[in-house]
Amino acid sequence: MIYPSISIVGDGNVAKVMGHHISKSDLKLVSICSRNSNKSNKLASLWNCKQEKIESISGDLVLVCVSDDNVIEVIEKIKKDRSIAYCSGSINLDDIDHKNCGVLYPLQTFSGSEQDLMKKFPLLIESKNENTKDLLFDIGKKLSEKVIYINSEERKHIHLSAIFINNFSNHMVHLGQDYGKKNNLPPDVFNDLIRETFNNLLSQSAFKAQTGPARRRDKKTIALHHDLLPDDLKKIYLTITSSIDKTYN
């Protein structure tokens, strides 16, 4: 089959990973468009494609990889005869006024170090019409082994679940590492614990894997920790401890 030419809009982490994978595949990446010409210049030479302005973007399919807050206004600037797909978890497809629009949402965390893992991640697809749907499935299969059709309502919930599962758990690790750093602990001492925390989660539910003073209701330990922590961490500690307590006790 003949694949459409693709243009990418955006220069953030999602744009970089999508562009990287498309340019390494046998799909045809023709252009990049971003507000920051330094960044798009760099990406254009990396992917061996041209830079374009949003109003005259030339790819048959335009992949909109900008932050959720900017998706709608960016799509409004694109010519109506293009096919479009955006990569956002939270934007409802009904809110987009463009008949050939769909979604290509990679359920992944893009923090810059995992460019070669995309094939293993679910790619969630939605579309306003059958043609664009077929097109997105064909392209999706070039990028991921797990291409699934998910509607806007489900995608919104998946995105919100993923924020707890990835963003918030990551921030908890940061708070622990930061507290350790401020108390002069060796940073490497936690590596095995991090590895095991997540290994556990691949073999059992987080509900079952939970341990610690909040689950055991070790009141003395919780009181000791409350005294040790600075005010900002105290509030977080108590909020989460109370949530764990409510879950188990």
Added chain:
Amino acid sequence: MIYPSISIVGDGNVAKVMGHHISKSDLKLVSICSRNSNKSNKLASLWNCKQEKIESISGDLVLVCVSDDNVIEVIEKIKKDRSIAYCSGSINLDDIDHKNCGVLYPLQTFSGSEQDLMKKFPLLIESKNENTKDLLFDIGKKLSEKVIYINSEERKHIHLSAIFINNFSNHMVHLGQDYGKKNNLPPDVFNDLIRETFNNLLSQSAFKAQTGPARRRDKKTIALHHDLLPDDLKKIYLTITSSIDKTYN
């Protein structure tokens, strides 16, 4: 060298893992003591040792694997001529009135599925005297490749860091999985995200690995999520989102 005979007090996850590893090593596990005779009966036959009462416990070294809240009262019941080590992260060694007491604290999460991984985890040791210290190092090296001397002050901070790194991150994953379940999402859809979240943390700091709407200050997405969530999750979402925002913006 001649290793001392060992008795274990407790029947929880830590007791089970310590007992399992000691009974599989060439150390001599002679007895178990716990308040629940059904449980200690089962463990005694699993480890091929006898059951004893706390007041007449016979091991040269008594390993106290009870919850933090009970460590001190348990140690008070043990004969003064025994050597003792407790496995708690938060109890200060100065608070223990026993001259041959030390600490053997495994920095690990014991949720039941990882019994064979102990050798890879740090085992943190502290002691009131040199003899017990040598003893604990000798025994520790039979159980773990990483035996480190850490004082009570440092151990207390390590324990508190570990609560954020393991307990709290795990609970975030639970909240995400639970929200997904209540919204009928396929549970497996998040497995790759969980794996990658923690793979990232082994190659970079959590500070660098952070992604998501809170870090990007995607205000529209945050407002949408706020509307979607039930009240208990709303509070947690806003607390952590504000902490991430404070960290980066």
